[in-house]
Amino acid sequence: xxxxxxxxxxxxxxxGTAFAADDAAAxxxxxxxxxxxxxASGVAVTGYLDVAYNKMNSTGLQAGGAASRIFDTxxxxxxxxxxxxxxxxxxxxxxxxxxxGFGGLVNLTAGQxxxxxxxxxxxxxxxxxxxxxxxxxxxxxxxxxxxxGGKYATLAGAELITSPSNxxxxxxxxxxxxxxxxxxxxxxxxxxxxxxxxxxxNNGWDQVSQIQGTSGKTGELGFILTPSPMFSLATTYLNGKxxxxxxxxxxxxxxxxxxxxxxxxxxATDKLNxxxxxxxxxxxxxxxxxxxxxxEAKWNALALYANYxxxxxxxxxxxxxxxxxxxxxxxxxxxxxxxxxxxxxxxTLTVGYAVDKKLELRGEVRxxxxxxxxxxxxxxxxxxxxxxxxxxxxxQF
Numbered sequence: 001x002x003x004x005x006x007x008x009x010x011x012x013x014x015x016g017t018a019f020a021a022d023d024a025a026a027x028x029x030x031x032x033x034x035x036x037x038x039x040a041s042g043v044a045v046t047g048y049l050d051v052a053y054n055k056m057n058s059t060g061l062q063a064g065g066a067a068s069r070i071f072d073t074x075x076x077x078x079x080x081x082x083x084x085x086x087x088x089x090x091x092x093x094x095x096x097x098x099x100x101g102f103g104g105l106v107n108l109t110a111g112q113x114x115x116x117x118x119x120x121x122x123x124x125x126x127x128x129x130x131x132x133x134x135x136x137x138x139x140x141x142x143x144x145x146x147x148x149g150g151k152y153a154t155l156a157g158a159e160l161i162t163s164p165s166n167x168x169x170x171x172x173x174x175x176x177x178x179x180x181x182x183x184x185x186x187x188x189x190x191x192x193x194x195x196x197x198x199x200x201x202n203n204g205w206d207q208v209s210q211i212q213g214t215s216g217k218t219g220e221l222g223f224i225l226t227p228s229p230m231f232s233l234a235t236t237y238l239n240g241k242x243x244x245x246x247x248x249x250x251x252x253x254x255x256x257x258x259x260x261x262x263x264x265x266x267x268a269t270d271k272l273n274x275x276x277x278x279x280x281x282x283x284x285x286x287x288x289x290x291x292x293x294x295x296e297a298k299w300n301a302l303a304l305y306a307n308y309x310x311x312x313x314x315x316x317x318x319x320x321x322x323x324x325x326x327x328x329x330x331x332x333x334x335x336x337x338x339x340x341x342x343x344x345x346x347x348t349l350t351v352g353y354a355v356d357k358k359l360e361l362r363g364e365v366r367x368x369x370x371x372x373x374x375x376x377x378x379x380x381x382x383x384x385x386x387x388x389x390x391x392x393x394x395x396q397f
Contacts, residue, residue, distance in 0.1 A: 153180070156179055231266055325341055361392070
């Protein structure tokens with residue numbers, strides 16, 4: 001064998017050994033995680049845990065036994081001043097929202113808030129309903145139009161079911177006595193950066209299975225106007241047949257319910273913003289407890305919010321609310337066996353501290369007042385005022 005040929009063979013053998021050594025030393029390709037696979041498929045999985053402690057100087061109930069608050073007094077009893085640790089919500093949201101094509105969303109909510117947001121046909125009235133299918137819908141997007149079908153959150157109101165979306169711990173009355181979800185179809189048309197139009201048809205307020213006798217559907221119309229980054233206006237109007245079993249009614253009667261909600265937002269600076277939420281509702285053919293003839297029940301409400309971000313970790317939010325329940329239909333106040341109207345006002349101050357991007361701690365004080373001696377005390381008496389102190393922790397993942 002020639003020397004040149006022998007040299008080439010030795011060089012090739014050495015090179016092969018070097019390559020083999022390099023291959024052995026090279027790290028193996030990482031196995032994709034579930035998160036990696038979901039991200040690659042466009043599926044997002046998020047969630048949060050909301051736990052709180054709330055102490056009141058009242059029972060958390062009104063005369064007649066209806067709750068005087070929304071969400072933050074689970075298990076209130078007429079003989080005990082409310083003083084409780086609450087597992088408000090543990091929620092998971094799985095969604096896929098492509099700009100074009102099919103998608104969907106599933107939102108599960110567990111915890112003490114679940115019975116309160118339950119819909120007819122899906123846990124309403126069941127005190128043990130601690131896991132709620134809050135939203136579940138399919139979607140299709142094409143250009144500026146998106147259509148969804150299934151069960152979805154209402155457009156009405158500045159406050160939302162999802163705890164991290166709200167600035168205060170306690171919810172406003174107008175949130176609790178408004179709609180939570182609808183089951184039907186909704187179309188959204190983004191006409192421009194400044195204007196969005198929304199329309200839909202559904203079974204009504206919080207109804208997966210429509211209440212017997214309500215053969216008609218509820219229409220939904222909304223628009224969002226954003227003329228500048230500093231200002232936006234969102235309006236929602238709902239109209240349709242609804243059962244009058246809510247509040248202090250004899251049950252079984254059906255009437256037309258109309259509901260208008262208008263939300264205005266002003267972003268004064270990058271740290272300060274203001275929100276105003278006005279609602280006006282009515283329902284015909286309502287037979288209230290203690291009244292012989294059906295009436296048209298009416299109510300309206302206004303909530304004003306101011307939110308200020310002091311630093312990256314500290315913030316404060318103030319809410320003032322007035323709720324005029326002219327006939328007692330929404331609040332459920334019962335005095336002497338008769339449904340009674342009342343005007344409610346509340347002032348709420350919440351301070352938030354962000355431990356990190358995932359965890360926020362909140363402290364809150366709230367003062368409520370009624371034009372009636374509406375709030376139950378643990379000694380059996382009644383008062384026209386009540387107040388509470390609360391601590392809350394929200395962890396997002």
